[in-house]
Amino acid sequence: MTLAIVASVPTFFGDPGREAVIIGGLLLMIWVADLPSxxxxxxxxxxxxxxxxxxxxxxxxxxxxxxxxxxxxxxxxxxxxxxxxxxxxPPPGRQGGDRGGAVVHPSCSPRLAAPIVATRFIGTSITFGRDENR
Structure with missing residues (x-):
């Protein structure tokens, strides 16, 4: 992934300063798990x-x-x-209703409408799965 970022971002915008910030930010998101703040x-x-x-x-x-x-x-x-x-x-979808503002088609069960979220990071790969806590 690092090689793909470093190979593809330079000269994309035509502004070396902007490209350096973008490369740095993407590499930080990939390689640094926690930033103290x-x-x-x-x-x-x-x-x-x-x-x-x-x-x-x-x-x-x-x-x-x-x-x-x-x-x-x-x-x-x-x-x-x-x-x-x-x-x-007001946030989108929060204008009323008995579902707490969620917009779900009547034919969809809440189980099928559950969003797919990244649940776990393993090394540099991401494991995707359904959020079972919803």
């Missing part, structure tokens, strides 16, 4: 991850007007507005 950083990362779709959807409405003032301020404002927007919008 502080709880505050974990909370910030969780908020950004949970809000990422909303940040993506509204960032140009925020970024463009603030970009003329300051580029770092435009980035921070886009992130802040995206996180705030995510706090006030």
């Amino acid at each position: 502080v709880p505050l950083l974990n909370r910030v990362a969780a908020a950004l991850a949970a809000s990422s779709i909303y940040i993506y959807l509204i960032h140009w409405q925020i970024f463009r007007p603030v970009d003329d003032i300051s580029l770092p301020l435009a980035l921070l404002a886009s992130l802040a507005f995206g996180i705030a927007y995510a706090m006030f919008v």
Whole structure:
């Protein structure tokens, strides 16, 4: 996998700095099982991850007007507005219903609708299976 990443990413974007960051991030995800972190950083990362779709959807409405003032301020404002927007919008599928918001076709049993998740890592390979705890 490492060889495939190192062989395929360079020259893909035409920006060596961006390609180095992408290669480094992919290699970290493959080879480093745990990264120690502080709880505050974990909370910030969780908020950004949970809000990422909303940040993506509204960032140009925020970024463009603030970009003329300051580029770092435009980035921070886009992130802040995206996180705030995510706090006030209900998650998809949670508008009501007696299934807790899950959208499942009546012909599907809950057992068949259970998501397939990665349950265990063995070396560098991933074993996939059904999540039996759901």
